[in-house]
Amino acid sequence: MDRLPDEVVLQILAFLQVDDVVHIQAVSRRFLTLGRDNTLWKTVCFEDSKAESLRRRNFLLDKQDARIAELRNAVTALPGPDLTAWDVSQLRGSPQPRASHDPEAEARIQRARALANWEPGYPDEQLDYYEEYLQRHAPIDVAWLDLPKTQATDKEKSREATGSGTLTNADGNVEHLVAPLDDGSICVWDVSDRSTAGVGGRGRLITQSRPGLLTGLAPEAIAESHIKMTETGATECVSIDSDSKKGYFAVQNLLHEVDLHTLQIVSTKRYPWPVTALSEAKGKTPITVGTNWTVHLHDPRDPAFSDSNTDAGGELIGGSTYSHATLAESGPLSIVHDAGLSQDDSSIWIAGRFTSLLNYDRRFFPRLRGTIHSGARIAALGTLPYPLVPQTLDLIRNPEASISALLSARSTPGTTILAAAEYKGKGSLELYGLPRVQPYQNRQTASASKLLAVAPHGGRIVFSDGDGNLKWVERDGFSHVRTFNINDVLPGKSGVQDASSYGIWSSTASELPGQGDIVQKITPMHPVSSSSTASSIGGGRPDVNQSNLLLWTGDGRLGMLGFGPANPLGDDQWHEAVEAGAKTVEGRAKEDAERQYGMAMRRALERNADEVRFVRGLGFMG
Template identity: 70%
Template sequence: MDALPEEVVLHIIRFLEVPDIVHFQRTSRRHLTLARDSTIWKLECFNSSRAEALRRRQVLLGAQDAKLAELRNAVTALPGSDLTAWDVSQLRGSAQPRASVDPEYAARVQRVRALANWEPGYSDERLDYYEEFVHRHAPISLGWLDLPKARTSDKEELREATGVGVLHDSDEHVQHVIAPLDDGSICIWDVSERSTTTAGGRGKIVAQSRSGLLTGQSPTATSDSRIIMTETGAVECASVDNTHSKALFAVQNRLHEVDLTTLQLVSTKQYPWPITALSETRNGVPATIGTNWTLHLHDPRDPAFGANEQESSGELIGGATYSHASLTQPGPLSILHEAAAGTGDSSIWVAGRFTSLLNYDRRFFPRLHGTIHSGARIAALGSLPYPLIPQSLDLIRNPDIPISLLADARTRPGTTILAAAEYKGKGSLELYGLPRQEPYQNRQTASASKLLAVAPHGGRIVFSDGDGNLKWVERDGFSHVRTFNINDYVSAKDREAARSQDASAYGIWSSTASEMPGQGDIVQKIIPTHPVTASSTGLATQGSGRDRADVNQSNLLLWTGDGRLGVLGFGHENPLGRDQWHDGVEDPQTESAEQRARVDAEKQYGMAMRRALERNADEVRFVRGLGMGYQRN
């Protein structure tokens, strides 16, 4: 095999099954590189896609006898019968196939068109299709970041994250997670990716500020700080400036600027109403601050921005305040800078509880530049730095469209705005192309509940809903890839915690929400650890040295409604890279014999109390209905 040319080895690999290709990678470094050829894995991804399944169905229908084809078309046209999958495809606009004179030739043509129509990558984008295949088929695992513990009275409680932001490296890969906690402190975790020689950050806590830093309360007044931190409940309440290692945190109507190196307050600015959304802070572009009724630009380099705004809403609406825009409807929830997608440097998009996307130009702020009517209430915005392909260029739905038109549309510059919304009680995934074109709104198959977050993830789009589901679809916004519910995943650590749970969660006091950790949780925010940018290649850095980035690390950082932070990965291993040895030495302070004895004693006491309460519950159930049969009305 070592003497064969690479072209011959690649041709041989095409005849292997997927498990055999994976085993073939382990034989040598040369075979590892060849067996991860992107073209091979692109075909594997396509073979298991819904586009290929539809093409195969069309081939089978087209290969039928001409008389059977006419009979089938006549039956399909009959009213009153239940629609089949093929009937649905007819309603979507594709023509009914006729019996082909040369079925093999027709199958080859249809396969070429289906592959061109399905391919998620653009002309200047290099996707790693080996990683794509892993993300589409490998089992999903979750690793939860360890939150700091707080001892209140005689019981230890975990702090809750009230927001989340990330620090990137030069390749736009997430290195650190920054989150404000419910006690008013700021915590930083190391989630840097592993390589062939290093274990990565593993989600370790690297720094934490004092309690009450963001609330102005004393470190001991954790109850007061918790009330302040959770009162507004804004999802986009943290924005990190990677260039200057600073971060903005919104707490009620105050905006705090914090130096992430020293974890000290740099400045505080007060706004007239509670802050509901913050934009990203990148490349020296001023951040956009959204309150219930106004929008503001925040640039710490400009002294005019540093002055406090008037606290009186009447004076603010009067127009005397520097650089603000008044909103006719309250409730901005997400702010997107088009510059974040690399396509512009001045556009600001605002969405929220109102039914339109508001567009502002930073050069003419606060004048409204334009709007896009949605009809839905949008909870989150995301961006894909590539143009939106209109539905009219779908090669499967429209057999007469040449492939050249689709290829030309993929080469044009543009950006696609992703929106997670709610329309008439159901989830709505919406795609808006810039420059302006006909948007696509999936309000039928996205979700039965409200969508909460959305982000591009490799060659797919991922979004979350109010039922705790994470769903991946193709970039067309319609074709389903896979679904995962965070409440269905229970790690070994969670199972052990459930077994040793306090006895009050069982018996007659039990509830569905308390029987398992994370039950009923939802994902409020999704952050890809490898964001899709116009300059990213999506390919793992192989290199020739010994220190090579490991594969399959384009994970998702999740912030849940219960205030937990997790990393979603693909494979059987913990995405944080922890193992049994690491878990055993993770906290050196618990290694002493005295502390181990105390932990064992607490577990034994908890089990004894559980058995006692369960017996008490059995007695209550037994005597609850005694004598009821002898009562008379």
């Protein structure tokens, strides 16, 4: 084998099972490189994709006996959750134009079209398809970060995170997680990547400020700080400037600028209404601040916003930041700045409880430049620095579309705004292509509940909903990849679902979704960038499968979602051994008794609620 050229070895690997290709990487350095060949894993990903399964299904349907057509049409007419209108028309036997009369040539052409249509990568994008395969098929696990404990009651309880932000390195990859807590303090965790030369951050708590820093209250006033930190309920209340190592934290109608080196407040700005959304802080671009009824530009270089005179005489972008835009409707929840790939990189996009996306130009602020009507109420925005391909260029669902037209659309400069929204009680995943607005709205198969967060993740899009689900779809916005429920890995969960967990705490009498935690914010460890390149960490090669997701949940938890059997934060055997030894037999018995008592009380309350509903149905209660 050592004498064979790489091309021959790769041809042999193409006939092996996936498990064998993974195991062969441990043979030598050469086989490690060949076993992670990008072209090889791109083919493997495609073979297990919905696009290839759809092509094979159509191929088999064409070969079916005509006598089965009536039965097939009758089954197709039945309602099904996984069938689109196009799928139904195809299953009913609509004729398709053929590219060749030779069956083998026709199969090769259709496979090439399906591959070109499925490929998530853009011409100038570097996707690692080995990681893509892992993130599409490997087991999912979530490691929860340790939050500081409180001794306010006789039972030890963890503090709650009221937001999250990230510090990134020069390559744009996340190294530290920054979060305010409900006691008014700020914590910083090390979540840096593992490599062949280091074990990574492992989610260690690096530092914590004093309680009450953000609320201005005494460290002992924990209850008062909790009320102030959780009253507004804003999701985008933290913005981190990785260049200057400054953090911006919104607490009610105050915006605090904090030096992350010393964890001390540098300046504070008061706004007329509670702050509900902050844009990202990056370079010298002013931060966009959204309150209940207004939109402001916050420039730290303005001496009115800073106690220091650093760069006080610098040129301010957009004129005086004292000017503001007034909103006709309340409730901005998410703000994004243009990714800079379109003709104009000074755009500000604002969305929220109103049914349109508002577009401002920073150079002519506060004049409104335009709007995009959605009809849905948007909870979160994200950006993908690549153009949105129109649905008319779908090579599978539109046989008349050409591969050249698809490649031309992919090569056109542009960016895509991702929106997680709610439309008439159901989830709506919305994509808006820029600079020429090309909207696509998935309001049929996204989710049965409101969408809460959205982000690009590798060659896919990930979003969360109100039932605790995390869902991955292809970049077309509707081709499902996989689903994971965050409540399956909550801390302290036994893993066995109580069969009687229904009643007053359930969304319905027979369904379990709606009881547990939800994901409010998703932050990729390696954000998708048009200039993303592989980087070295501490002189070593970055470990595989590091494109994890940082999660902030509705119950104030912080976690890292990873793929594969390993702990997403890395193995810490000493730490786990200490924790295991600390739990005595009596302690474990006490925990088990408390859990059994809680389950018994829950069942009793559920039976009582069912009896109340039964009596009310008989008409004995008003």
